[in-house]
Amino acid sequence: MPEEVAYRFSGSEPTHWFGRGGVIAWALVLQFVFALLSLTIVFIATTASRRLQIGETDLNRSLFTVMGNLMALPQIILLFALLDIFLYNAYQIKLIPLWVIALIVMVLGGVVLGVYFIRTIRQFRRQQGKSLRE
Numbered sequence: 001m002p003e004e005v006a007y008r009f010s011g012s013e014p015t016h017w018f019g020r021g022g023v024i025a026w027a028l029v030l031q032f033v034f035a036l037l038s039l040t041i042v043f044i045a046t047t048a049s050r051r052l053q054i055g056e057t058d059l060n061r062s063l064f065t066v067m068g069n070l071m072a073l074p075q076i077i078l079l080f081a082l083l084d085i086f087l088y089n090a091y092q093i094k095l096i097p098l099w100v101i102a103l104i105v106m107v108l109g110g111v112v113l114g115v116y117f118i119r120t121i122r123q124f125r126r127q128q129g130k131s132l133r134e
Contacts, residue, residue: 005089012094027082031075038071066116073109077102 005023006014018026042064049064080101087093095101 002089005085007085009088009094014088023082023085027078030078034071034075034078038068041070042068063120066113073105076105080105 003020004017005020006016007018007023008014008016045064045067077098080095081098084095084098087095
């Protein structure tokens with residue numbers, strides 16, 4: 001990698017440059033922030049469920065897993081952005097625009113979350129039906 005790293009582009013031409021160490025530092029800081037946000041979300045959700053005395057069920061565990069992994073979506077976008085930066089600076093290869101990847105990740109994430117929540121609602125209704133019959 002060169003000393004000066006291009007990180008913002010207009011089309012396929014670089015418009016902004018940053019030091020190599022700065023790009024690596026920002027990448028690590030952002031990954032740390034996303035991991036910390038994920039842990040915070042799960043901690044708050046589990047603490048709230050204990051205070052509200054919600055029982056430990058498979059439904060709760062899977063819900064907390066999804067909540068904790070929501071930070072994977074911005075991390076995937078960040079991964080692509082860093083890959084784009086590194087490929088351009090190492091080989092002068094420019095991938096598709098970042099907004100296209102962000103849109104694809106958000107749509108696929110929305111579909112996955114939608115399917116998960118539909119399954120969760122169905123499972124919850126089945127459990128409600130069983131408890132009403134008993």
